[in-house]
Amino acid sequence: MDAINYIHEELKSNKGLPTFHPGDNIEVGYRIIEGDKERIQKFRGDVLQIKGEGATKTFTVRKMSNGVGVERIFPFSSPNITEIKILKKGKVRRARLFYLRDRVGKKARIKEKRTLRPTK
Amino acid sequence: MNGLIGKKIGMTSVFDDAGKYVACTVIEAGPCVVTQVRTEEADGYTALQLGYGEAKTKNTSQALQGHFQKAKTGPKRKVVEFRDFDIEKSIGDVIKVEEVFEEGDYVNAVGTSKGKGFQGVVKRHGFAGVNDATHGQHNRQRAPGSIGAASYPARVFKGMRMAGRTGGKRVKINNLEVVKIFPEKNLILVKGAVPGHKGAFVILEK
Numbered sequence: 001m002d003a004i005n006y007i008h009e010e011l012k013s014n015k016g017l018p019t020f021h022p023g024d025n026i027e028v029g030y031r032i033i034e035g036d037k038e039r040i041q042k043f044r045g046d047v048l049q050i051k052g053e054g055a056t057k058t059f060t061v062r063k064m065s066n067g068v069g070v071e072r073i074f075p076f077s078s079p080n081i082t083e084i085k086i087l088k089k090g091k092v093r094r095a096r097l098f099y100l101r102d103r104v105g106k107k108a109r110i111k112e113k114r115t116l117r118p119t120k
Numbered sequence: 121m122n123g124l125i126g127k128k129i130g131m132t133s134v135f136d137d138a139g140k141y142v143a144c145t146v147i148e149a150g151p152c153v154v155t156q157v158r159t160e161e162a163d164g165y166t167a168l169q170l171g172y173g174e175a176k177t178k179n180t181s182q183a184l185q186g187h188f189q190k191a192k193t194g195p196k197r198k199v200v201e202f203r204d205f206d207i208e209k210s211i212g213d214v215i216k217v218e219e220v221f222e223e224g225d226y227v228n229a230v231g232t233s234k235g236k237g238f239q240g241v242v243k244r245h246g247f248a249g250v251n252d253a254t255h256g257q258h259n260r261q262r263a264p265g266s267i268g269a270a271s272y273p274a275r276v277f278k279g280m281r282m283a284g285r286t287g288g289k290r291v292k293i294n295n296l297e298v299v300k301i302f303p304e305k306n307l308i309l310v311k312g313a314v315p316g317h318k319g320a321f322v323i324l325e326k
Contacts (some may be wrong), residue, residue: 001306003129003132003307004146006305006307007309010302047220054132055132056133057144076140078135078139078141079139
């Protein structure tokens with residue numbers, strides 16, 4: 001196990017992705033190569049879960065697209081992730097939000113976590 | 121054939137330069153000690169005998185202790201001969217992973233597959249079994265079917281594939297790509313799976 005951790009440390013990409021949690025609303029910029037053309041696709045949705053450790057750590061993002069639920073799993077170590085923007089912090093009580101899959105419409109919303117702005 | 125003895129550490133996945141996610145096996149390869157040099161004059165063939173892994177002296181026979189003494193090294197757990205080694209080495213020398221392999225090389229991995237116990241023909245030989253659950257079938261779904269004819273030949277041919285002990289055999293996987301080498305920890309990453317459990321001996325040859 002030590003040896004595998006060592007390899008993960010060695011191969012870690014220092015992209016400096018922001019830390020986010022399940023329930024957050026994020027936008028992932030993902031590089032897509034079609035033939036010799038390259039473009040960046042934005043995928044915006046709620047984080048359902050964060051799973052794994054080291055080089056095999058992944059996160060799942062769910063969004064509603066034309067009334068159809070779409071989920072994508074991204075590896076944290078993927079070189080194709082160009083950026084991650086945190087749009088909203090969610091207020092949730094568990095680490096795996098699979099219950100959202102059974103909900104539609106207004107019930108599938110996540111409460112936003114509001115933090116007091118520091119006063120100057 | 122150049123090679124090294126190693127130990128399977130486990131598996132992980134890494135992204136390659138093309139952005140593809142590649143499943144890899146981590147192997148601790150070497151360092152190995154040359155315990156004997158076979159020469160054309162003395163033995164009729166050329167080879168290097170390598171030793172790997174520390175063994176306890178009390179578990180090593182006197183004869184082997186003397187053998188390792190000649191190479192001025194401690195007792196080794198695994199000793200393997202590699203025929204026609206390209207790298208010139210003399211007895212007692214240490215061979216490290218970066219001397220033998222390079223990134224991008226294709227290597228063969230030899231190991232002992234995981235023991236699976238007594239298994240039926242579906243798992244052991246890939247038989248299809250009976251694919252019907254109806255049409256008169258009862259508890260025959262994974263049965264082998266007929267194993268021969270009747271009064272002639274009146275026996276079952278030798279080598280007929282049947283149920284039995286599965287796994288735990290020497291298996292060689294050919295042409296695994298070396299993805300990365302970490303010389304400071306003697307680690308090597310090869311693409312794909314390698315036979316055996318974690319901690320099992322693996323022979324890598326090029």
